[in-house]
Amino acid sequence: MKQYKEAITLAFSGASGAPYGLRLLEVLVAMNYQVYVLISSAARVVLDTESNIKLSGNEQKCTEQLSELVKAGPEQVKVFGKDNWFSPVASGSAAPKKMVVCPCSAGSVSAIAVGASDNLLERAADVVIKERGQLILVPRETPFSSIHLENMHKLSQMGVTIMPAAPGFYHKPESIDDLVDFMVARILDHLHIEHTLTKRWGYGDHK
Numbered sequence: 684m685k686q687y688k689e690a691i692t693l694a695f696s697g698a699s700g701a702p703y704g705l706r707l708l709e710v711l712v713a714m715n716y717q718v719y720v721l722i723s724s725a726a727r728v729v730l731d732t733e734s735n736i737k738l739s740g741n742e743q744k745c746t747e748q749l750s751e752l753v754k755a756g757p758e759q760v761k762v763f764g765k766d767n768w769f770s771p772v773a774s775g776s777a778a779p780k781k782m783v784v785c786p787c788s789a790g791s792v793s794a795i796a797v798g799a800s801d802n803l804l805e806r807a808a809d810v811v812i813k814e815r816g817q818l819i820l821v822p823r824e825t826p827f828s829s830i831h832l833e834n835m836h837k838l839s840q841m842g843v844t845i846m847p848a849a850p851g852f853y854h855k856p857e858s859i860d861d862l863v864d865f866m867v868a869r870i871l872d873h874l875h876i877e878h879t880l881t882k883r884w885g886y887g888d889h890k
Contacts, residue, residue, distance in 0.1 A: 685756050687717040691874070692772050692782040692811070694804045697725025700786030700823035700848050701733040702859070706867045707785055709753045712760065714876065719772055719779060720749060720762045721804045725788065742767065765802040772807040780816035781874055782807060786848060787820040789831050795820070795843075796834040812841055819873055821866070823848040844873055854882050 691711060695704045711718050722730075722738065722745070730736045736752070739745045746762040753760065763770040771777035784791060784804070791804065795818075800806040811818045820843060824831060835845045850856070850865040861881075868880040 685759070687756070687759055688715050689781070690717040690719055690771075690779040692719045692721065692779050692807055694721040694723075694782065694784040694787075694807065695726035695730065696723045696784055696786065696788040696791040696804060697729055698786035698788040698791075698823040699729060699733065700821070701726070701730045701736075702863050703821060703823075703848055703866050704785040705730075705734060705736075705752075706860075706863050707783065707870060708749065708760070710867055710871065710878070710880070711876075712753045712755045714878075716876075717758075718755075718760050719770070720746075720760060721765070721772065721807060722762065723765065723788075723791070723802070723804055726786075729786075740764075763803055765804065767803055768806075770803065772810065773803060775810050775814045778807060778810045778814065778816075780811070780814065781819075782811045782816065783819045783821065783870060783874070784808065785819075785821040785870065786823040789822065789824045789828075789834075792820060792822055792831065792834045792838070796837050812843065815842070817844070817874070818842075819844045819846055819870060821846050821848050821870065846870065846873070853884060 750760045794805045795808045800809045850862040864880045871878045
């Protein structure tokens with residue numbers, strides 16, 4: 684089997700912003716990372732609504748669909764169902780040390796903040812926190828209520844990176860894809876993955 688770089692867990696929860704997660708998956712695959720994918724039931728609805736992608740509820744079929752979509756290599760993308768407690772992401776001894784929830788719903792933020800672990804996405808996030816790994820949440824909600832802010836503050840104090848889907852405009856975006864790439868670039872920066880998706884501040888003409 685082809686050798687890939689380290690595995691990264693990418694979870695889609697039910698917030699708006701499916702294009703961010705899909706683009707991140709595409710870029711990670713292109714950069715030869717292995718990606719473990721978790722998709723909530725609400726996220727499947729969002730993916731269908733925003734990107735016209737109808738994903739199967741079957742792990743293997745969904746893996747095949749996403750692999751074909753992002754041109755992944757053999758076993759490079761692996762989808763795990765919400766109740767697959769035997770998956771590597773459920774165990775501190777096997778889970779990747781890096782996880783991104785993109786997009787991340789306010790409900791998922793809340794569940795992760797209290798350690799609910801009622802499904803695999805929540806458990807995977809809990810594992811990364813307890814193992815002192817890197818967890819990035821990309822919430823897409825507006826406005827934030829005091830409850831949302833309290834939950835995000837709590838997680839931030841634990842070392843979780845809270846990165847709201849709030850793209851900048853100084854790079855003079857000309858399309859929605861440019862705005863999506865801005866956010867994906869910031870996520871890659873925090874994962875310490877080099878990229879050339881967007882110009883950095885201070886480089887190039889921003890006048």
